[in-house]
Amino acid sequence: MKKAYVFPGQGAxxxxxxxxxxxxSPLAKEMFDNANEILGxxxxxxxxxxxxEDLKQxxxxxxxxxxxxVILAKTLGDEFKPDMTAGHSLGEFSALVAAGALSFEDGLKLVxxxxxxxxxxxxxxxxxxxAILALPDEKVEEICKSIDDVVVPANYNCPGQIVISxxxxxxERACELMKEAGAKRALPLKVGGAFHSPLMESARVELSEAIESTSFSKPICLVYQNVTTVGESDPEVIKKNLIAQLTSPVxxxxxxxNMIADGATDFVELGPGSVLQGLISKIDKSVTVSGKQ
Known part of the structure; x- marks a missing residue:
């Protein structure tokens, strides 16, 4: 019986x-007040x-x-005993701070x-x-490759649900082709840009400088990263994967x-919403999923 804590990304x-x-929680109040000072x-x-509208920026x-x-994880105190952690996109930073690989302050500055x-x-x-629904991963990848413009798989969320960037x-062209190929839906999303694609290269370069100059420690448990999909604990490898994440698929x-193959039976989502609980249930119905907000 292993417990995995997972952390949501943008949209939650x-x-x-x-x-x-x-x-x-006095601790939560202190951390929130500290965050206001750090962010300015x-x-x-x-x-x-x-x-x-404010929150969508x-x-x-x-x-x-x-x-x-992160503050939710910190207020759990001794109850927070992860065997492994992971986060979806932005949530990877929460997972790393919760697992002790990054300090709260450094994590917030990087985010x-x-x-x-x-x-x-x-x-x-x-x-x-x-978002492309009900089309095999391979078919989505094949259609993306066939288009002259930049179009790539960005989020492999669960079987039958991929987001492209x-x-x-x-x-627009990809959505037409996906529907022709039998996708149940091909829905353009209301987002600011093509996250997790080569179009984020300038952001990757900028963020890499900030990550390289930040101190990372060995986490208290394995952190399963979006880019490699396996549990990592080496601070240098973690940094490299975090930098690659902006232009690579989640x-x-x-x-x-992989977390389930490594023994995870109980997944707890920490943070706003319950998106990850739904995705995990679709990936494997045999595991227990729950959440705290």
């Missing part, structure tokens, strides 16, 4: 996130009582989800640097993403399958 945010934590703006006000969304997830770099890349390269024209399906 909601107005009021983290407010209960702030009001019920009042993120807690936006999280607790902002608007959906990448520079707010990413640190907000990170804060909710904010990542958000700003991604925002900049989105503005420089207008691009988008689309690319140029506006490329994604292999969530494969990561969860």
């Amino acid at each position: 945010q909601f107005v009021g996130m983290g407010k209960d934590l702030y009001e019920s 703006f009042n993120i807690t006000e936006l999280m607790f009582s902002g608007t959906d 990448t520079k707010v969304t990413q640190p907000a989800i990170f804060l909710h997830s 904010y640097a990542r958000a700003l770099a991604m925002q900049k890349a989105c503005e420089a390269n207008p691009s988008t993403m689309a 690319g140029t506006m024209n490329g994604i 292999k969530w399906t494969q990561s969860v399958q």
Whole structure:
């Protein structure tokens, strides 16, 4: 019986996130207040009582989800005994901080640097993403390769659900071809840009400098990373994978399958929403999934 803690990525945010934590835990209050100082703006006000539009800004969304997830893990105290951790995209930073590979302060600074770099890349390269439902992974990959524009698989979320990233024209053409090939749905997403694709190269370069100059430690358990899908504990390998993550696909399906193969029977999602619980249940119905907000 092994317990895996998993951490959500962008899209899980909601107005009021983290407010209960702030009001019920002195430690949480201290960490949230500290975050406002580190970031130089009042993120807690936006999280607790902002608007959906406020929370949709990448520079707010990413640190907000990170804060909710990590502070939740820290308030569990001795109850938090992971055998392994993993996070979806942005959530990988939460997983690393929760597992002790990064300090809270450094993790927050990196997440904010990542958000700003991604925002900049989105503005420089207008691009988008689309969700493809009920088409085999191989078929999605084949169609992406057949398009002249940049179009790549970005998130392998669960069997039958892949998100693709690319140029506006490329994604439009890909959606037509996916439907022709039998996809149940091919839905363009309301996102700022083509995350986890070559169009994020400028953000990867910018973030790599911040990651290289940050101190990482050996985590208390294996952290299953999006790029390699296997448990990592070597700080240098972790850094390399984090840098590669921005332009590489999030292999969530494969990561969860590897965690289960390595003995995970109980998955707990920490942070806003319950998206990962749903995905894990679709990947393998035999495991237990639960969550805390």
